[in-house]
Amino acid sequence: MKTVEIDLGSRSYPIHIGSGLLTQSDWPSRLKNQQICIVTNETIAPLYLAQTKALFKDKTVIDVILPDGEKFKSLDTLALIFDGLIDAAFDRTCVLIALGGGVVGDITGYAAASYQRGVDFVQIPTTLLAQVDSSVGGKTGVNHPRGKNMIGAFHQPKAVITDLDILKTLPDREFSAGMAEVIKYGAIMDSTFLQWLDDNADALLDRDVSALQYAIARSCECKAQIVAEDELEGGRRALLNFGHTYGHALESLSNYSRWLHGEAVAIGMTLASEFSMALGGITAEAHQQLVEKLQKFNLPISADTDITSDSMIASMLRDKKSRDGNIRLVLLEGMGNAFLSDQYDRKMFTSHLEKVFAAD
Amino acid sequence: MKTVEIDLGSRSYPIHIGSGLLTQSDWPSRLKNQQICIVTNETIAPLYLAQTKALFKDKTVIDVILPDGEKFKSLDTLALIFDGLIDAAFDRTCVLIALGGGVVGDITGYAAASYQRGVDFVQIPTTLLAQVDSSVGGKTGVNHPRGKNMIGAFHQPKAVITDLDILKTLPDREFSAGMAEVIKYGAIMDSTFLQWLDDNADALLDRDVSALQYAIARSCECKAQIVAEDELEGGRRALLNFGHTYGHALESLSNYSRWLHGEAVAIGMTLASEFSMALGGITAEAHQQLVEKLQKFNLPISADTDITSDSMIASMLRDKKSRDGNIRLVLLEGMGNAFLSDQYDRKMFTSHLEKVFAAD
Numbered sequence: 001m002k003t004v005e006i007d008l009g010s011r012s013y014p015i016h017i018g019s020g021l022l023t024q025s026d027w028p029s030r031l032k033n034q035q036i037c038i039v040t041n042e043t044i045a046p047l048y049l050a051q052t053k054a055l056f057k058d059k060t061v062i063d064v065i066l067p068d069g070e071k072f073k074s075l076d077t078l079a080l081i082f083d084g085l086i087d088a089a090f091d092r093t094c095v096l097i098a099l100g101g102g103v104v105g106d107i108t109g110y111a112a113a114s115y116q117r118g119v120d121f122v123q124i125p126t127t128l129l130a131q132v133d134s135s136v137g138g139k140t141g142v143n144h145p146r147g148k149n150m151i152g153a154f155h156q157p158k159a160v161i162t163d164l165d166i167l168k169t170l171p172d173r174e175f176s177a178g179m180a181e182v183i184k185y186g187a188i189m190d191s192t193f194l195q196w197l198d199d200n201a202d203a204l205l206d207r208d209v210s211a212l213q214y215a216i217a218r219s220c221e222c223k224a225q226i227v228a229e230d231e232l233e234g235g236r237r238a239l240l241n242f243g244h245t246y247g248h249a250l251e252s253l254s255n256y257s258r259w260l261h262g263e264a265v266a267i268g269m270t271l272a273s274e275f276s277m278a279l280g281g282i283t284a285e286a287h288q289q290l291v292e293k294l295q296k297f298n299l300p301i302s303a304d305t306d307i308t309s310d311s312m313i314a315s316m317l318r319d320k321k322s323r324d325g326n327i328r329l330v331l332l333e334g335m336g337n338a339f340l341s342d343q344y345d346r347k348m349f350t351s352h353l354e355k356v357f358a359a360d
Numbered sequence: 361m362k363t364v365e366i367d368l369g370s371r372s373y374p375i376h377i378g379s380g381l382l383t384q385s386d387w388p389s390r391l392k393n394q395q396i397c398i399v400t401n402e403t404i405a406p407l408y409l410a411q412t413k414a415l416f417k418d419k420t421v422i423d424v425i426l427p428d429g430e431k432f433k434s435l436d437t438l439a440l441i442f443d444g445l446i447d448a449a450f451d452r453t454c455v456l457i458a459l460g461g462g463v464v465g466d467i468t469g470y471a472a473a474s475y476q477r478g479v480d481f482v483q484i485p486t487t488l489l490a491q492v493d494s495s496v497g498g499k500t501g502v503n504h505p506r507g508k509n510m511i512g513a514f515h516q517p518k519a520v521i522t523d524l525d526i527l528k529t530l531p532d533r534e535f536s537a538g539m540a541e542v543i544k545y546g547a548i549m550d551s552t553f554l555q556w557l558d559d560n561a562d563a564l565l566d567r568d569v570s571a572l573q574y575a576i577a578r579s580c581e582c583k584a585q586i587v588a589e590d591e592l593e594g595g596r597r598a599l600l601n602f603g604h605t606y607g608h609a610l611e612s613l614s615n616y617s618r619w620l621h622g623e624a625v626a627i628g629m630t631l632a633s634e635f636s637m638a639l640g641g642i643t644a645e646a647h648q649q650l651v652e653k654l655q656k657f658n659l660p661i662s663a664d665t666d667i668t669s670d671s672m673i674a675s676m677l678r679d680k681k682s683r684d685g686n687i688r689l690v691l692l693e694g695m696g697n698a699f700l701s702d703q704y705d706r707k708m709f710t711s712h713l714e715k716v717f718a719a720d
Contacts, residue, residue: 082435113513116512152477153477
């Protein structure tokens with residue numbers, strides 16, 4: 001087992017990464033909370049709920065099983081968790097355990113941030129994406145019918161338990177979507193890691209435990225380094241959105257039905273890299289290497305042509321990071337070195353999108 | 361105008377207390393936010409919404425008018441605020457202004473804590489209770505159908521604007537309910553202030569602006585002192601619950617329909633003081649003086665007899681502050697000196713309630 005310590009002062013916590021953490025580890029006995037609420041969804045419950053509950057003998061354990069899917073990441077679903085906690089008369093010494101992917105983690109984290117104005121929270125992420133992304137940073141929340149993640153809180157978990165065995169049952173497509181975020185960390189801040197991913201692609205695709213442990217730990221370290229510098233997202237943390245401003249627009253314009261989040265981010269990273277190349281920030285060779293890496297992990301690198309450049313721009317302007325009508329982009333100045341900008345050439349930005357996307 | 365500075369490090373903020381702050385002050389021009397959402401309710405809107413909106417010329421101002429009443433302090437009502445913010449495409453640089461009493465302040469504060477994971481928040485409390493209680497401490501939230509304030513966040517405002525002129529239109533009964541909390545500050549930590557309240561009772565009951573300014577400022581200072589020592593409610597902050605554990609039980613057992621919160625707290629303080637006297641913490645004379653003060657401000661000092669002592673105990677055990685089956689009480693060791701205890705004589709506690717309330 002490898003442990004990554006997330007250093008946030010009094011809100012610091014460990015991420016434990018290894019095999020067998022859901023069956024034979026001692027972390028459950030170190031949890032002091034007596035009242036335990038496991039929140040999961042209909043898909044994960046049959047696979048892992050029983051063994052997770054079995055970890056907490058001699059404690060009061062309840063579970064809340066949510067419907068599965070991004071469309072249930074809502075205030076209504078959140079209320080199901082509050083109902084369960086109140087029915088069980090859980091007090092502010094309880095802990096909520098999120099057993100699932102990003103949606104379960106985000107809703108459960110926000111429930112923990114809000115129940116009695118804040119209770120403990122432990123994450124057991126069951127997808128690669130959740131293991132490398134939502135396990136670091138403390139972002140929790142739900143969607144509004146007209147906007148993703150519009151409602152939420154910053155709330156750090158007490159611990160993250162990343163059991164690599166769970167990845168063995170993860171569908172290939174979801175595994176690849178998680179790899180998009182792993183590749184992102186290399187692209188924005190660690191070209192050595194990017195090279196390591198190249199060298200170890202086959203082992204990762206085979207779900208080799210030691211390769212996964214390294215890739216996940218390094219991803220968490222990268223994200224942790226940025227988050228520690230900017231916990232409440234004033235500046236540098238925005239670098240984590242490399243590919244995401246484009247990606248969010250693609251997801252939104254396709255009603256979140258065509259691509260997994262990681263897939264949209266892969267296309268978004270391709271676009272951001274291509275635009276960086278157009279601006280002279282990276283070489284054509286560096287861009288090509290990034291694209292090949294995404295392809296090696298079976299990720300899409302281009303979108304449909306039925307999305308127009310105008311609709312892309314309109315959608316990107318609605319992004320949470322846009323200010324005063326400026327689309328803030330994360331761009332590359334050399335591979336492994338991202339920066340935030342809204343001072344780029346607007347005409348070049350538009351003409352790049354017009355080249356890639358359909359006209360009206 | 362008098363300003364009380366609430367010292368909470370990077371979350372510090374001023375409480376401005378004075379006449380005419382809604383009509384002729386310069387605080388609106390000092391707000392940097394361009395997007396302004398005023399949240400109020402159906403009762404307050406006709407009285408003060410237009411003049412509040414008029415303070416923000418040259419800015420984008422929207423309003424959300426909530427139904428009036430504690431029963432609307434719910435997740436459903438909260439969603440109305442999110443709807444308004446999203447419809448107006450407000451981003452994370454916006455500010456929410458709560459124009460109303462405690463319910464409006466609590467819901468709006470929680471909406472501000474949650475919208476895009478946290479935006480600015482200004483309070484314009486329109487009741488004495490909100491001016492001396494919810495304006496300090498950062499507690500925000502909504503009720504669950506089966507529990508008060510079960511869902512929320514700690515979120516400090518950027519400023520509190522307490523316009524004393526608003527109190528001129530406050531109904532007498534609500535004014536008295538606010539005075540219960542004012543008296544509480546004296547009882548738990550400042551016997552000099554308690555004496556001052558005695559000496560200035562007539563001026564206060566006449567809504568004399570300078571007497572009110574002092575009473576509100578001193579109340580805010582008292583609460584601020586305690587909150588600064590214990591922002592997230594680990595220990596000393598519980599002293600603010602003097603009379604509240606009894607009071608919450610009374611409110612809950614009467615379905616929140618018989619007493620205003622401050623009235624229930626007045627009865628609760630009488631009970632807590634009486635029990636403190638029984639334990640030898642205060643003299644009969646000190647107890648009598650507190651009771652007379654409550655009466656002078658037209659507050660109730662005893663409950664119905666149709667509530668049983670058993671139901672009181674059961675309800676008090678459900679209080680958020682109860683742990684492991686112990687009812688934690690705020691008791692007095694001398695007037696002006698409260699302490700927290702769950703080590704008192706249980707039999708005396710029960711027999712005191714049996715004496716005051718009906719048997720089964």
